[in-house]
Amino acid sequence: MNQLQYIEQNKESIFQTYHTLHDLAEPSWHEQKTSLYLKEKLKNAGIHIKSFPNHYGFIAEIPGQSDQVIALRADMDALVQEVDGVVKANHSCGHDAHSTMVLYTALAFKASGIIPKYTLRFIFQPAEEMGEGALKMMDEGALKNVNYLFGVHVRPHFEVPYMKAAPIIIHGSAGTIKGTIKGKQAHAARPQDGINVIEAAALIVQKLKQIKLETAVPYSIKMTQLETENSVSNVIPETAHFSIDARAQTNDLMDELKKRAHQIVEDVIHETAASISYEVEEFVPAATRHENAVIIVENAITDILGSENVIPCCISQGGEDFHFYTAKNPQLSATMLGLGCGLAPGLHHPQMNFNIEALHYGAKILTKTLLLALEK
Ligand SMILES: [Zn+2]
Ligand SMILES: [Zn+2]
Numbered sequence: 001m002n003q004l005q006y007i008e009q010n011k012e013s014i015f016q017t018y019h020t021l022h023d024l025a026e027p028s029w030h031e032q033k034t035s036l037y038l039k040e041k042l043k044n045a046g047i048h049i050k051s052f053p054n055h056y057g058f059i060a061e062i063p064g065q066s067d068q069v070i071a072l073r074a075d076m077d078a079l080v081q082e083v084d085g086v087v088k089a090n091h092s093c094g095h096d097a098h099s100t101m102v103l104y105t106a107l108a109f110k111a112s113g114i115i116p117k118y119t120l121r122f123i124f125q126p127a128e129e130m131g132e133g134a135l136k137m138m139d140e141g142a143l144k145n146v147n148y149l150f151g152v153h154v155r156p157h158f159e160v161p162y163m164k165a166a167p168i169i170i171h172g173s174a175g176t177i178k179g180t181i182k183g184k185q186a187h188a189a190r191p192q193d194g195i196n197v198i199e200a201a202a203l204i205v206q207k208l209k210q211i212k213l214e215t216a217v218p219y220s221i222k223m224t225q226l227e228t229e230n231s232v233s234n235v236i237p238e239t240a241h242f243s244i245d246a247r248a249q250t251n252d253l254m255d256e257l258k259k260r261a262h263q264i265v266e267d268v269i270h271e272t273a274a275s276i277s278y279e280v281e282e283f284v285p286a287a288t289r290h291e292n293a294v295i296i297v298e299n300a301i302t303d304i305l306g307s308e309n310v311i312p313c314c315i316s317q318g319g320e321d322f323h324f325y326t327a328k329n330p331q332l333s334a335t336m337l338g339l340g341c342g343l344a345p346g347l348h349h350p351q352m353n354f355n356i357e358a359l360h361y362g363a364k365i366l367t368k369t370l371l372l373a374l375e376k
Pocket of ligand 1: 093129347348
């Protein structure tokens, strides 16, 4: 039985696995049962697993004729959110779908009994939603000898319709700058004796609004949190904490925004005599386009769904920690399959739902993707 026949024949099992994983929903860094369930399925098929002591991420591998590696990545974590009045872990980002499809792709290759030309590695990562899991898996050596890396994400119907798919998802870069402003307290009757941190923050807000970059590429930068430690209204506030949220569709543009933000803070320090400390936190890089990988996935979609169902590119304002893999390894050829599945109302929505038939053709596209990459 070849790989695609295996997927064809295991449609019901794919749906069952999906429902099991959906019900197991666990938050970032707590994917214990999810990980155990997936590992059992892989081990039972005779696939080698490598686990790690401090988290639930793991690597499954089918050795090839060469130690060069083609890798497929799945994420396993759910979001914690309020669903019908109850706060719980909920798979509203579809990581249960991704794990299901990557699992069956691995099982299909194992069931074929063929020793592939290159080693096939299946990376099941934790904590995507926190932007930390990809970095952790790289620390564990997940990208050792990897030439091609593929990922998958279900897409809302308005980005990629049902029965269609995109060979690349262009996620933007997202970053948060967190800082503290220190001024000088004074009686509110004598503001000239103090340094007012709210005035300093207001100056930052104004200057951020004045950033105008000459580009057609979408971006934004704005203050999203500000609070002082002042408990009374008749004292000039001395300490304030702020957050700036920055978005850019390319990494170059994000670098430029960070540079501008840095200059603004320096200017405000100079103009107000307040002292300001800050750092960039929770930074997720933008997607970069790797033509070789994109063409492979495009051909896989064409083979499974037909060329009329290829959406050339899916642009998303959201962030995705998959792009850490490529940002830190520029020699890697990588892309994410954007899978149309009738997903509504949207990702991260507590009532997010999609047509699970998509898992079947999604697993076929991933399987075909690896088959085509093995021909390289
Ligand atoms: Zn998400
Ligand atoms: Zn996601």
